[in-house]
Structure formats: structure tokens, C-alpha cells
Amino acid sequence: MLSFIIRRILALIPTVFGISVLVFFMIHLVPGDPAEMMLGERASEQALKEVREQLGLDKPLHVQYGRFLSRLAQGDLGRALRTNEKITTEIAERFPATVELSIAAMIFAVTLGMLAGIMSATRQYSVFDYSSMVLSLVGVSMPIFWLGLVLMIIFSVHLGWLPLSGRLSYHIHIEPITGLYILDSLLTRNWPALKDAVWHIIMPAFTLSTIPMAIIARITRSSMLEVLRQDYIRTAKAKGLSPRVVHYKHALKNALIPVITVIGLQFGILLGGAILTETIFAWPGIGLWLLNAVYARDFNAVQGGTMLIATTFVTINMLVDILYAWINPRIKVS
Amino acid sequence: MTAAAQTLPNSQPAPANDGLEKSRSPLVEALLRLRKNKTAMVGLAIISLFLVMALFAPWLAPHDPIEQSLYSKLKPPVWDAKGTWDHILGTDDFGRDLLSRIIYGARISMVVGVVSVSISLFFGTIAGALAGFYGGKIDNVIMRFMDLLLAFPSILLAIVIVAFLGPSLRNAMIAIGVVSIPRYARLVRGSVLEEYAKDYVQAARALGARDSRLIFLHILPNCLAPLIVQTTLGFASAILEAAALSFLGLGAQPPTPEWGAMLANGRALILRAWWAVTFPGLMILFSVLGFNLLGDGLRDALDPRLRE
Numbered sequence: 070m071l072s073f074i075i076r077r078i079l080a081l082i083p084t085v086f087g088i089s090v091l092v093f094f095m096i097h098l099v100p101g102d103p104a105e106m107m108l109g110e111r112a113s114e115q116a117l118k119e120v121r122e123q124l125g126l127d128k129p130l131h132v133q134y135g136r137f138l139s140r141l142a143q144g145d146l147g148r149a150l151r152t153n154e155k156i157t158t159e160i161a162e163r164f165p166a167t168v169e170l171s172i173a174a175m176i177f178a179v180t181l182g183m184l185a186g187i188m189s190a191t192r193q194y195s196v197f198d199y200s201s202m203v204l205s206l207v208g209v210s211m212p213i214f215w216l217g218l219v220l221m222i223i224f225s226v227h228l229g230w231l232p233l234s235g236r237l238s239y240h241i242h243i244e245p246i247t248g249l250y251i252l253d254s255l256l257t258r259n260w261p262a263l264k265d266a267v268w269h270i271i272m273p274a275f276t277l278s279t280i281p282m283a284i285i286a287r288i289t290r291s292s293m294l295e296v297l298r299q300d301y302i303r304t305a306k307a308k309g310l311s312p313r314v315v316h317y318k319h320a321l322k323n324a325l326i327p328v329i330t331v332i333g334l335q336f337g338i339l340l341g342g343a344i345l346t347e348t349i350f351a352w353p354g355i356g357l358w359l360l361n362a363v364y365a366r367d368f369n370a371v372q373g374g375t376m377l378i379a380t381t382f383v384t385i386n387m388l389v390d391i392l393y394a395w396i397n398p399r400i401k402v403s
Numbered sequence: 404m405t406a407a408a409q410t411l412p413n414s415q416p417a418p419a420n421d422g423l424e425k426s427r428s429p430l431v432e433a434l435l436r437l438r439k440n441k442t443a444m445v446g447l448a449i450i451s452l453f454l455v456m457a458l459f460a461p462w463l464a465p466h467d468p469i470e471q472s473l474y475s476k477l478k479p480p481v482w483d484a485k486g487t488w489d490h491i492l493g494t495d496d497f498g499r500d501l502l503s504r505i506i507y508g509a510r511i512s513m514v515v516g517v518v519s520v521s522i523s524l525f526f527g528t529i530a531g532a533l534a535g536f537y538g539g540k541i542d543n544v545i546m547r548f549m550d551l552l553l554a555f556p557s558i559l560l561a562i563v564i565v566a567f568l569g570p571s572l573r574n575a576m577i578a579i580g581v582v583s584i585p586r587y588a589r590l591v592r593g594s595v596l597e598e599y600a601k602d603y604v605q606a607a608r609a610l611g612a613r614d615s616r617l618i619f620l621h622i623l624p625n626c627l628a629p630l631i632v633q634t635t636l637g638f639a640s641a642i643l644e645a646a647a648l649s650f651l652g653l654g655a656q657p658p659t660p661e662w663g664a665m666l667a668n669g670r671a672l673i674l675r676a677w678w679a680v681t682f683p684g685l686m687i688l689f690s691v692l693g694f695n696l697l698g699d700g701l702r703d704a705l706d707p708r709l710r711e
Contacts, residue, residue, distance in 0.1 A: 378555075
């Protein structure tokens with residue numbers, strides 16, 4: 070097991086290296102002069118020169134990349150054009166918001182998705198089964214940026230139950246500990262803040278959870294159905310155990326293996342979906358930040374943000390692999 | 404992002420019957436199976452509807468999709484008390500007819516699907532075929548690059564590519580096409596590896612067939628089934644991703660009647676005009692659903708191993 074873990078971690082190095090090459094060369098996709106694109110046509114020659122220097126565009130390509138890499142190794146992603154703040158600082162400030170949103174979305178997706186999948190499998194071909202499978206097909210086809218807007222119209226504009234956007238009401242203050250507002254308000258026993266934070270996260274988290282929820286429901290159903298057909302389940306039923314015990318104690322455990330892989334993979338995909346969700350709900354996370362950098366043509370920040378998100382993405386996928394091998398020792402052989 | 408993200412097993416067309424009974428070609432067999440598949444037929448019906456909309460947009464649309472009218476701003480749909488038959492689905496804040504824009508939007512989404520899927524299909528097939536056929540170093544270089552593209556969440560990579568190329572529908576289609584190349588490359592590589600070992604390929608090779616002939620005339624036609632499924636699902640994700648990019652202002656630019664761009668415009672109106680948000684989104688949902696349904700059905704019909 071240990072050698073497997075070490076091998077997986079080592080395999081991450083060339084991937085991250087590759088990501089850095091790709092991210093670095095992206096700036097050369099820009100038609101024309103990136104510095105001029107960033108600052109506009111009326112920028113002074115002096116300002117242009119400074120930006121070119123900061124981006125390293127005034128040096129030969131290999132020198133540029135070498136500089137990029139050595140700065141990267143020191144955890145320095147440069148400064149954001151708009152704020153002149155360090156990119157790493159800006160990202161660090163916004164990362165917890167995205168993490169909190171992703172976790173909340175995953176809680177929705179896993180509980181509702183697995184529940185729907187299990188109930189569908191144990192009641193195969195029932196009305197519930199059909200409707201939940203139709204819903205899950207709709208779910209995987211869902212433009213989540215639209216769903217978010219529709220939820221806003223229903224629950225904020227018409228019913229007024231949930232706040233329209235943002236992460237917290239203006240008058241609420243939370244003592245930052247982890248940066249995860251729900252956790253922080255729990256730790257400081259700040260109940261009004263807890264309620265406010267939960268109220269704010271419901272809609273964005275549900276929106277973000279749609280696609281993973283649908284996929285988890287489908288996988289859980291098919292995996293459960295496969296397990297339920299096996300001999301040991303028939304034996305358990307023949308012994309006279311109640312269906313509940315057979316389903317939840319005997320079948321579910323073995324049906325979970327593929328479900329867990331899918332859950333892990335969805336976590337990475339949430340990072341992508343977060344860009345759309347955060348935009349709609351003005352959620353101050355890394356996705357919204359990156360998009361604003363795109364709008365401002367702040368190429369330095371875009372590169373830094375992309376580098377970080379992609380690295381997080383592959384790291385999560387690696388952790389999923391390891392977790393999977395730990396749960397299911399059979400795959401280690403191959 | 405969509406069902407396409409789920410793994411597709413490699414598959415091959417149904418083997419013909421032994422030849423003793425009256426045998427039908429694998430294609431006919433598959434089509435017959437497809438006709439019995441309800442999901443696929445529903446998907447096909449939805450797609451046909453959108454195709455008709457796209458092809459006959461100028462005849463179907465009651466108004467010019469970009470014509471503005473100050474007198475008919477924010478008109479609600481016909482079933483609302485203030486609605487009129489002149490604008491069945493209402494108008495947006497520029498007085499543009501929503502129904503006409505939605506109909507023309509079908510045209511754009513279909514074009515986006517065709518262009519982006521063609522890009523990924525073309526490059527993905529070639530890359531996958533080369534990797535699978537030659538193996539060794541070529542395989543390694545190509546597939547490591549594909550892995551690299553997969554190291555990014557696809558929508559993020561598309562956003563970043565468009566960010567650097569500049570926002571436009573053309574660049575969005577390129578970005579979406581590039582982002583999906585690995586899916587096709589992996590699929591084709593796997594199928595080629597599987598087919599390559601078979602006798603008919605070795606026989607053709609012994610007869611002196613050149614590499615290009617082996618790849619394109621012998622091996623690839625036998626890898627078509629999974630590719631057709633992936634292409635269909637690819638349409639779904641291309642339409643969805645293009646709409647997302649346009650929604651973010653990185654794809655189609657105003658006043659283009661693209662569904663995602665219409666949503667972006669409608670977003671500012673959610674307090675006043677729910678219809679400007681609702682209908683374009685429903686179009687995206689149904690077109691994506693149509694291709695996902697057909698893709699699922701095709702997978703069942705074309706891959707006998709998945710059938711029970």
C-alpha cells in the first residue's frame with residue numbers, strides 16, 4: 070500500500086510540471102501584444118514595459134519559462150494587475166469560500182443522490198424508480214447557470230425565503246478561524262451568523278450539486294442492482310432477514326465501491342462548476358475571482374489561478390485513487 | 404460535465420449471425436434495436452425538433468431576432484394578461500421577440516455542436532489512432548499530452564483558452580473542441596489496440612497493406628460504434644459548454660441570439676421579466692437532454708455486450 074501511495078504521489082510531479090508548461094505557454098495564444106491587451110491601446114510605453122517585464126515577455130522563451138518555474142517553486146505567482154496584491158494572498162483569501170461551497174454541494178449530492186439511487190434499485194420499475202431516473206437524466210443535462218437563476222426567481226424573488234446572493238448578510242460578522250463560515254460560526258457559538266451562513270449557502274450549494282447528484286443516483290442504482298442479483302443476497306433473503314437489513318447491511322456495503330470513485334471524481338468537477346455557480350450567486354470564491362481576472366485581462370492572475378485550480382484538481386484525483394485502492398485492495402494488483 | 408463524462412466501455416458492432424439463418428447486416432440489426440429503444444426515440448424526436456427549428460428559422464420565426472422595438476419592451480408571454488399574440492413568448496428589454504431569438508438560437512447551437520465536435524473528433528481520432536497503432540514513444544507522447552488536458556476541469560480549460568484567444572463564438576467553439584479531444588483520443592486508442600491484434604488486420608498487413616490503409620480502411624471502421632456514441636454525447640456537452648461560455652460573456656457576443664448569451668442578458672431582468680430567463684434556459688436543457696438520451700440509447704443499441 071505504501072509503495073502504491075508513493076508511486077501515485079511521484080506520478081503527480083510530471084503532471085504538475087506539464088500543467089505549468091501548458092499554463093505558461095497559454096499567454097502566447099494571445100493575438101498581438103499581451104501587455105497592450107492588458108493595459109489597452111492608450112497605455113504609456115513605460116507602463117507597457119513594466120508589464121512586459123513582470124510577465125517576462127521581454128526575455129527569450131526558455132528564460133521566461135525558467136523564471137516562471139523558479140518563482141512557482143517558491144510559491145510566488147506574481148501580483149494581480151488590478152489590486153497589486155500578491156496573487157497567492159488573493160487566492161488564499163477566497164479559497165475557503167469555494168471549499169465550503171463544494172463541501173456543502175457534495176453533502177447535498179451524496180445524501181440525495183445515494184438515497185434516490187438506493188430507493189430506485191430496491192423498487193426497480195416502480196413509479197419512483199422511473200421518475201427518479203428521468204429526473205437524473207434531466208439533472209445531467211442541466212445548465213446549472215440557468216437552474217441557479219430559476220431558483221433565485223422562485224425562492225428569493227417570489228417567495229422571499231432565501232437571500233438572493235452573497236455569502237453573508239452585511240450586518241453579520243464572523244470571527245475568521247478556518248475561513249469556512251459555517252464551521253467558524255459553530256466554533257464561536259455565533260448562532261445568528263450560523264443561521265445566516267446556512268441560509269446563504271443553500272441555493273448555490275444545491276445548484277452546484279445537481280449534476281453530481283444525478284450521476285451519483287445513476288451509479289448507485291446500477292451498482293445496487295448488480296449486487297442485489299448476487300447469490301449471497303439471495304441467501305441472506307432465504308435466511309429470512311428483513312429486506313431492510315439485506316439492502317442496507319449486506320448489499321449497500323459492496324455497492325458502494327463504484328459510488329465512492331464517482332463521488333471522488335465529482336469533487337474535482339465541482340471546482341469547474343463552481344466558476345458558474347459563484348458567478349450567478351456572487352459567491353466570493355476562487356471561481357468568481359478567476360473570472361474577474363479574465364474580464365480584466367489580467368493574464369498573470371489567470372495563469373496563477375489556473376495553475377492552482379488544476380493542481381488542486383489533480384491532487385484530489387490522486388487522493389481518490391489512493392482512497393479507492395485502500396477500500397478495494399483488488400485493484401492494487403493491476 | 405454531462406453524461407459524457409462517464410466512462411464508455413469499448414465496444415464493437417454486433418457480430419452478424421452465423422450466416423446460416425437469414426443474416427442481417429450489423430448496421431440494420433443496430434438500427435432495429437435502436438428503434439425499439441424508447442429513450443433513444445424520445446431523444447431523436449427532441450433533436451429533430453431542434454433541427455427543424457435550426458434549418459427553417461427564417462420561415463418559422465415571426466420577427467427578426469435582432470430587431471429592436473422601443474414600443475414593445477419587456478412584453479410578457481401571450482398567456483399573461485398583458486401578453487399579445489404578436490410576441491408569443493414575450494420580448495426582452497430591447498423589445499426583441501423572444502420566440503424568434505430562441506428559434507434562431509437553435510441554429511447557433513447546432514452549428515456550435517457540429518463545429519466543436521468536428522474539431523475534437525478529427526484531432527482526437529487521429530491522435531488516438533496513431534497512439535494505438537504505433538505504440539511505444541509516439542503513444543507515450545500523445546497520451547501524456549492528453550492526460551495533461553484532462554488535468555484541468557473542462558470548463559476551466561475552455562474559459563482560460565478563450566480568455567487568452569479573446570472572447571468570441573468562434574474562439575469558444577475552438578476551445579470546446581480542443582478541451583474534448585482527449586475523450587475521443589482515449590476511446591479510439593483503446594479500440595485500435597483491441598482491433599489491431601485481430602486476425603483480419605494481420606491478414607491485411609500480410610497482403611502488404613500500408614499503415615494508412617490499415618488504420619483508416621480496416622481498423623477505424625470497426626471502432627465506429629463507441630465513436631458514434633461519444634460523438635452524440637459530445638454534442639450535448641458542446642452545446643452546454645458553449646452556452647456556459649456565452650453566459651459568462653466569453654462566447655457569442657450581443658446581439659447574437661445565442662441561448663447562453665440571452666440568459667446573461669435576462670439575468671439582469673430576473674426581478675421584472677422571468678420569461679427572458681426561463682425560455683432560453685429550457686431550450687438549452689432540452690437540446691442537451693435530447694443528445695444525452697440519444698447517446699444513451701445508441702450505447703445500448705450498438706453495444707451488444709451491454710444488453711441483457
